[in-house]
Amino acid sequence: MEIIIQFNKEDMDVVVQPSIGWQDLNEQLAKMGSGLFFPVDPGPSAKIGGMIGTNCSGTNAVKYGTMKDWVINLTVVLADGTVIKTRRRPRKSSAGYNLNGLFVGSEGTLGLVTEATLKLTVVPEDFSVAVVTFPSIRDAASAAAEVMQTGIPVAAMEIMDEVQMKVVNLGGATAPRVWKEVPTLFFKFSGTRAGVKENISLVQKIARIHKGSNFEFAKDAREQKLLWSARKESLWSMLALRKDGEEVWSTDVAVPFSRLADIIEVSKKEMDDLGLFASILGHIGDGNFHESIIYNPKEERDKVETCVKNMVKRALEMEGTCTGEHSIGWGKKESLLWEVGPDTLGVMKAIKSALDPYWIMNPGKIFDRQG
Amino acid sequence: MEIIIQFNKEDMDVVVQPSIGWQDLNEQLAKMGSGLFFPVDPGPSAKIGGMIGTNCSGTNAVKYGTMKDWVINLTVVLADGTVIKTRRRPRKSSAGYNLNGLFVGSEGTLGLVTEATLKLTVVPEDFSVAVVTFPSIRDAASAAAEVMQTGIPVAAMEIMDEVQMKVVNLGGATAPRVWKEVPTLFFKFSGTRAGVKENISLVQKIARIHKGSNFEFAKDAREQKLLWSARKESLWSMLALRKDGEEVWSTDVAVPFSRLADIIEVSKKEMDDLGLFASILGHIGDGNFHESIIYNPKEERDKVETCVKNMVKRALEMEGTCTGEHSIGWGKKESLLWEVGPDTLGVMKAIKSALDPYWIMNPGKIFDRQG
Numbered sequence: 001m002e003i004i005i006q007f008n009k010e011d012m013d014v015v016v017q018p019s020i021g022w023q024d025l026n027e028q029l030a031k032m033g034s035g036l037f038f039p040v041d042p043g044p045s046a047k048i049g050g051m052i053g054t055n056c057s058g059t060n061a062v063k064y065g066t067m068k069d070w071v072i073n074l075t076v077v078l079a080d081g082t083v084i085k086t087r088r089r090p091r092k093s094s095a096g097y098n099l100n101g102l103f104v105g106s107e108g109t110l111g112l113v114t115e116a117t118l119k120l121t122v123v124p125e126d127f128s129v130a131v132v133t134f135p136s137i138r139d140a141a142s143a144a145a146e147v148m149q150t151g152i153p154v155a156a157m158e159i160m161d162e163v164q165m166k167v168v169n170l171g172g173a174t175a176p177r178v179w180k181e182v183p184t185l186f187f188k189f190s191g192t193r194a195g196v197k198e199n200i201s202l203v204q205k206i207a208r209i210h211k212g213s214n215f216e217f218a219k220d221a222r223e224q225k226l227l228w229s230a231r232k233e234s235l236w237s238m239l240a241l242r243k244d245g246e247e248v249w250s251t252d253v254a255v256p257f258s259r260l261a262d263i264i265e266v267s268k269k270e271m272d273d274l275g276l277f278a279s280i281l282g283h284i285g286d287g288n289f290h291e292s293i294i295y296n297p298k299e300e301r302d303k304v305e306t307c308v309k310n311m312v313k314r315a316l317e318m319e320g321t322c323t324g325e326h327s328i329g330w331g332k333k334e335s336l337l338w339e340v341g342p343d344t345l346g347v348m349k350a351i352k353s354a355l356d357p358y359w360i361m362n363p364g365k366i367f368d369r370q371g
Numbered sequence: 372m373e374i375i376i377q378f379n380k381e382d383m384d385v386v387v388q389p390s391i392g393w394q395d396l397n398e399q400l401a402k403m404g405s406g407l408f409f410p411v412d413p414g415p416s417a418k419i420g421g422m423i424g425t426n427c428s429g430t431n432a433v434k435y436g437t438m439k440d441w442v443i444n445l446t447v448v449l450a451d452g453t454v455i456k457t458r459r460r461p462r463k464s465s466a467g468y469n470l471n472g473l474f475v476g477s478e479g480t481l482g483l484v485t486e487a488t489l490k491l492t493v494v495p496e497d498f499s500v501a502v503v504t505f506p507s508i509r510d511a512a513s514a515a516a517e518v519m520q521t522g523i524p525v526a527a528m529e530i531m532d533e534v535q536m537k538v539v540n541l542g543g544a545t546a547p548r549v550w551k552e553v554p555t556l557f558f559k560f561s562g563t564r565a566g567v568k569e570n571i572s573l574v575q576k577i578a579r580i581h582k583g584s585n586f587e588f589a590k591d592a593r594e595q596k597l598l599w600s601a602r603k604e605s606l607w608s609m610l611a612l613r614k615d616g617e618e619v620w621s622t623d624v625a626v627p628f629s630r631l632a633d634i635i636e637v638s639k640k641e642m643d644d645l646g647l648f649a650s651i652l653g654h655i656g657d658g659n660f661h662e663s664i665i666y667n668p669k670e671e672r673d674k675v676e677t678c679v680k681n682m683v684k685r686a687l688e689m690e691g692t693c694t695g696e697h698s699i700g701w702g703k704k705e706s707l708l709w710e711v712g713p714d715t716l717g718v719m720k721a722i723k724s725a726l727d728p729y730w731i732m733n734p735g736k737i738f739d740r741q742g
Contacts, residue, residue: 004409008627008629010516010628010629011627011628011629012519012520012628013627033424035520048603055465055469057463058467061463065436066438066463066465068469068472069440069588071396078718081693082710082714082717083714084714084715084718085711085712085715086711086713086715087689087692087711088687088692088710089627089690089691090625090626090659090686090690090691090692090695091625091628091657091658091693092428092432092437092625092654092657092658092659092692092696093625093694094426094427094428094437094476094694094695094696094697094698094699094702094706095692095693095698095699095705095706095710096423096476096693096710096711096716096719096737096738097389097473097477097719097722097723098426098439098475098476098477098698099473099715099718099719100472101439101469101471101472101473102469102472102473102476102722104452104465104469104472105468105469106468106469113603120524121522122520122521123522124522139398141609145381147382148383149381149406149493150493150495151492151493151495151643162668167640173539175660187706191524192564192566192569194565194566194569195562195563195565195569196564197565198563198565203542226469230596230694242689252387254461254462254463254464255461256379256382256384257381257382257383257459257462258379258381258382270406271505283463285460286462286463287463288461288463293578296516301554313729315461316459319459319460319461320456320459320460320461320462321459321461321464321465321466321572322466323464323466324461324464324465325463325464325465327465327466328465328466328467332466335466336466336467339458339459339466340455340456340457340458340466340467341456343454343455344455344457344458344470345455345467346453346466347449347455347470347726348467348470350725351468351473351722351725351726353725354721354722354724354725355555355718355721355722360515364592366467366468367467
């Protein structure tokens with residue numbers, strides 16, 4: 001279930017089986033010399049089927065959107081064994097209900113996806129990467145907000161806090177480079193040569209206004225890789241720091257841009273006050289960030305749970321969401337109820353019951369039949 | 372029901388009532404000096420509520436996507452009177468089922484939208500418009516396909532056939548300018564000054580390769596208006612040509628890029644063979660086009676209906692859709708069944724019955740309870 005079934009170069013789309021990884025798909029497209037790629041870029045091990053299930057995103061979302069924006073049609077096995085295709089192969093349609101939009105992000109609770117047609121896009125002519133440091137999270141967040149509000153088409157804009165930068169240094173995966181252990185923004189740029197150059201210069205100006213310093217941008221592909229390496233190694237570096245018996249709790253929320261600095265500051269303080277080792281890393285252009293906490297499940301589980309719940313509640317008070325890209329799964333069922341309330345949850349459950357009357361598809365995820 | 376309830380400048384979103392027109396919304400945003408706009412641009416009279424109902428698009432869709440891409444949340448009155456809000460105000464979320472994606476495009480059959488929060492985007496620094504003529508629809512379509520396949524970020528790319536250009540001349544709304552009555556592509560460009568200039572030059576090169584000639588681009592805002600006027604006046608010019616008792620039938624389909632020239636050619640020939648006066652106009656970058664037919668309902672209705680049904684069948688054979696942006700309404704219920712088949716239609720109906728058990732919301736649209 002991991003092959004490309006059909007590649008329609010002229011139409012810029014591809015029909016795939018759900019177990020193909022997005023990286024594998026892109027490697028195959030590159031090998032064919034297609035000049036096209038699939039832009040949704042979550043964790044490297046993610047497969048198309050799972051990405052459909054969670055409506056995933058990744059660093060490219062600020063430019064290219066999320067999974068739901070890239071699905072042309074799905075073949076789905078329903079609870080009663082019926083096989084349906086959501087639509088044919090037009091890139092745009094307003095024919096009937098948008099079943100793509102419904103199945104994407106439904107975490108397998110409405111049906112089992114066996115085939116997907118995905119839009120592809122053109123590999124940009126040029127790329128670059130830039131890194132800039134800030135005295136505080138608030139300065140970094142203000143700079144990021146201004147980049148968005150100015151409409152500079154960055155290809156990615158990621159934040160890492162001082163703890164996360166320290167974690168990368170400790171992990172040693174990017175040695176011999178030693179990073180400044182301060183809040184840092186990572187930018188990707190893509191487009192034409194002239195466009196990339198122009199955007200770098202605009203971002204540099206904005207960074208300066210918000211006390212950004214140590215602005216570096218990559219002059220070639222090797223330097224790009226080097227500069228992006230801290231972002232790329234962040235999760236592995238965190239995992240590598242675990243001592244025996246420790247685990248990493250990774251969670252995400254999203255809020256409107258204007259509240260991002262607030263929520264990060266308060267959430268960091270709470271973790272510090274409780275003596276938890278936690279880092280912040282985020283897709284700041286989407287108002288979406290992750291908190292990774294190293295903890296000992298035997299001794300600190302309750303403390304971590306409380307912290308995560310508090311962060312979710314804070315995000316909801318700021319009109320945000322309990323998850324920007326990780327989905328509900330088992331862990332955030334209660335949060336979903338807080339977020340949308342019983343009536344909206346009731347609509348979701350009514351749809352679930354209509355398509356899966358015995359609740360047999362991926363049971364226990366998103367919500368429970370009772371309660 | 373036509374006011375802006377809340378404008379969140381920093382978050383780049385706006386909360387509106389459904390009867391506000393998209394043009395009115397943009398005028399108000401401009402008056403505030405917000406630097407932001409709402410980019411979905413269907414017919415000038417369209418209102419946000421209707422645009423949500425049909426998942427509408429317009430000329431900007433090739434750059435900015437369709438209505439579903441711009442909705443952050445909806446307040447909806449359900450069939451039983453319950454009022455729900457689909458989600459809070461994050462620009463990105465993967466919390467529970469994507470009810471925005473379901474209600475957008477459901478043509479009012481699942482609930483009545485009373486409030487919507489919409490994303491806004493930054494008004495680009497610079498704009499331009501270009502027009503280029505081609506010896507045939509096929510040449511114009513090939514040029515358009517290459518523009519898409521090269522990834523040039525045009526802000527709009529529209530096709531008008533020789534009949535439609537003649538209609539504009541006959542209508543006289545753009546006089547004293549007389550347009551060449553040949554297939555013509557209309558481009559909008561937007562971005563930074565350097566970016567717009569670069570894109571015009573790239574498009575000009577591609578047009579030349581595909582036998583494009585008379586390439587004109589606007590040097591200032593006045594010329595932009597002038598060049599875009601033929602596109603803007605196309606529908607009114609057609610309506611103005613009706614004689615007493617005649618009507619205009621306007622319909623749309625969408626197909627994968629590679630089939631666009633094929634379907635336009637065959638559909639035009641059929642209209643000609645039947646002696647119908649029909650023009651073609653399309654959002655060619657989305658594979659979506661419109662056919663407008665002037666006809667006498669008493670004498671020619673059957674002939675027109677057959678033509679439209681044949682065009683839909685052709686679009687479906689080419690893996691397209693019976694409607695790219697007009698939706699199903701009353702007119703295309705049979706086409707929807709042909710397009711998705713009874714099982715997929717059954718899923719849509721199951722959702723309808725789950726949320727509106729007595730089928731009281733906008734009855735008769737999209738599908739019927741029986742059949």
